[in-house]
Amino acid sequence: MLLRHTTNKVADRHALTVNPAKTCQPIGAMYAALGVHSCLPHSHGSQGCCAYHRSTLTRHYKEPVMAGTSSFTEGASVFGGQANLVQAIDNIFTIYNPEVIAVHTTCLSETIGDDIAQIAAKARESGKIPEGRYVFHASTPSYVGSHVTGFAGMTRAMVDYFAEKCGKKRRQINIIPGYVEPSDMEEIKRIAKLMDIPAVVFPDTSNVLNGPQTGKYEMFPKGGVTIDQLKTTGDSMGTLGLGKLASGPAAHALDTKCKVPCQVLDLPIGIKATDRFVDALRSMAGVNVPDDINIERGRLLDVITDMHQYFFGKKVALIGDPDQLISLTEFLVSIDMWPIHIVTGTPGKKFEKRIRELTSEIPGPVNVKAGGDMFLWHQWIKNDPVDLMIGNTYVKYISRDEDIPLVRFGFPILDRAGHSYFPTVGYRGGIRLLEKILDVLLDRQDRDAPEESFELVM
């Protein structure tokens, strides 16, 4: 057993993380930046950071992931990275020719104290940034927060740098989709379109990280929010930020900067959260919910009622990112499943409180931890076993050792395909999630059933 080293006894471990349930800020910033059209993310740090982020994103999305690096050397670490960054900006616009460069920092450049805004201004002054091109940045030291806060920071930077208020309201809504899959961003756009609401969705990695096979290598694929679109966000009717942690900062920044009223909602995963999303869209844009959406909702409800006997009382362990886990917990509780072990690697006090509220009706104890790791989660599972685990690919070790079914959900998924193409948000996404859950639960029931009760119709 690979995880034979996991012991039952839970001990205090504040100096040590074993089998992390998070990673560092810069990769989230890189992912967010890829959701801007014709943008080259740029890692201001050592070469390794950039290589690791690109490899991890490539493994998850099965797509080429482009990003530049300042290639820090010992000299840069002593004298500061300004020369490297200015040279990088010059080289990037000369050779790769993006419309925009999104610089994120690393533990190295943050600790040295490089001032990116000032360096970018200098590059602009000395003509290294061509007319009509942009450089923007987010500060993402690796020793603060997690990949989710890095995503949130870069998304907020899009507002800080580009949102403008020209005074004339536009009939459009800003939707900040959160740290979700390209397929989810696409689904959110589809829902807005069905409701006849013009929407600026940012960041938007659809058609960047789930692009078609074209026989061509395009460094900057078709997808992504454009800078022109980002500029208009200051004149929108309102902003919906999905996921407090990933989208809250950008939504509030837009409110502060351009007085665009905002609502920060949970990620629309599951029936209740999607209801709230659709309702917020409806009231913000002053439209009616079209039949097509009601039908989708009805179908999700139909699956839930048809299959509810398989959900009842099933204990579930969840691990992943805070915004996802909150909605997922609510969804599972609403269909009578019992999420009892819930861990996110991202630190934050509000998370635990919210999960406690959502799970208050569940009989028996519920374990929840923000800033935890997989080792702790595994220990909880050992002490109080579950019927189902939901988490990223790394959970497969625990799944195998404990012989508990696993639904892959979250980041990263390194060993399966589909997450880039099929959403888990919205009503249709809800059906997909349930399908995945039912598949593993019923497969397990079939596997373990004695012959006489191995039934054709379950």
Add this chain to the structure above:
Amino acid sequence: MSTIHILKERERQIYQKGNQPFDMVCEKVSVAGSVSQRACVFCGSRVVLYPISDALHLVHGPIGCAAYTWDIRGALSSGPELHRLSFSTDLTETDVIYGGETKLYQALTQLIDIHHPKAAFVYSTCIVGLIGDDVTSVCKKVEKEKGIPVFPVHSEGFKGTKKDGYKAACDALFKLIGKGAIDDISPCSINILGEFNIGGEAWIIRDYYERMGIQVVSIMTGDGRVEEIGKSHGAKLNVVQCSGSMTHLAKAMQEKYNIPFIRVSYFGIEDMAQALYDVASHFKEKPEIMEKTRELVRKEVSDIYPMLQKYKADLKGKKAAIYVGGAFKAFSLIKALKHLGMTTVLAGSQTGDKDDYEVLRQMCDDGAVIVDDANPLELSKYLIEKDADLLIGGVKERPIGYKLGVGFCDHNHERKTPLAGFVGMLNFAKEVHATVTSPVWQFTPRRDNSG
């Protein structure tokens, strides 16, 4: 994709074989702003030491460095699997301000108490180099308290290239060598250096040498054990593959323990056979070893030859592009591809030196492109220009090949089947054949003849 710019600074890192003089520039740090496929010092150290499966590997730094290197290499172990877990001091802002030494000490002692490893490696990351934690003295303190060797690995990401990371790893290994007893070691004995047991390759190689009557004292570091490495100074010869990573160690062992070394490669028929013959001729006082070697090579080659011929019939005239970490591997691959009737139209590496590129130049046909530290645009440009049917590379190259409609073979740490040894050559042929002749390319635009 008609024209792409090649950065002026990079012009001399790309060479097209023809009449112009050969003056390849390499071994330089990547140009800032280039989308390089290279990694950092930490990465180099981590990959070299990672397969030592009964040691504790603690990454001292923010969470990312540990998260990205958690079980991403298929370096198989026949026993302990402690190396496949991820341990991090997960440094946060306060640690960066006040220092991470206490945290490191606590983490180390706690882990040693729980897991009872045979040794511990502590990897320094960028931030540790900046805040100035005295990792060495923490390691010394813990070593004394816990009674196991605890080695600092000075792998701060910015302190050079991946090669410097290899060197830092070799330095740590070198400190471990000499700690074990060597009385039971045969006069015909070797260490296998630079073999990381991806897909079980070290087991195949070890088996060959043992069948020749050679004792394999240690493998560094595939399926590695602290105890074996500790007595590796008893071996009579070091056999170095992946020269970029391990030559430094081999040289150090030669100096201190007087152990000679040879450079080998286990990829492809000729190089594999050569690797065995070279070892056999080192032990010429025992002619039966050479006899057994001849017998072994004859048997292994005749086992795979008929199948190889079948693959060759389909692959003849197909064109391959190679972009790998070390240039030495590229040499073997070019030879192996020749065996399959294929020509190499692009050969590149992340870390090759001038001599390496000269060898590459000699091996390739006219028109072939030779490139150092390539970026994705350059790769895609030449893949299309040269109309390649196959790209051999690693994780970041794979989707580039696929987007263009070019077959792909992973010859990096994500390969799942062994590609080393004679049987590895057959696996390689099978994999290349499967991807190059796959019917899926009929749908891709560049091969679509339907309209």
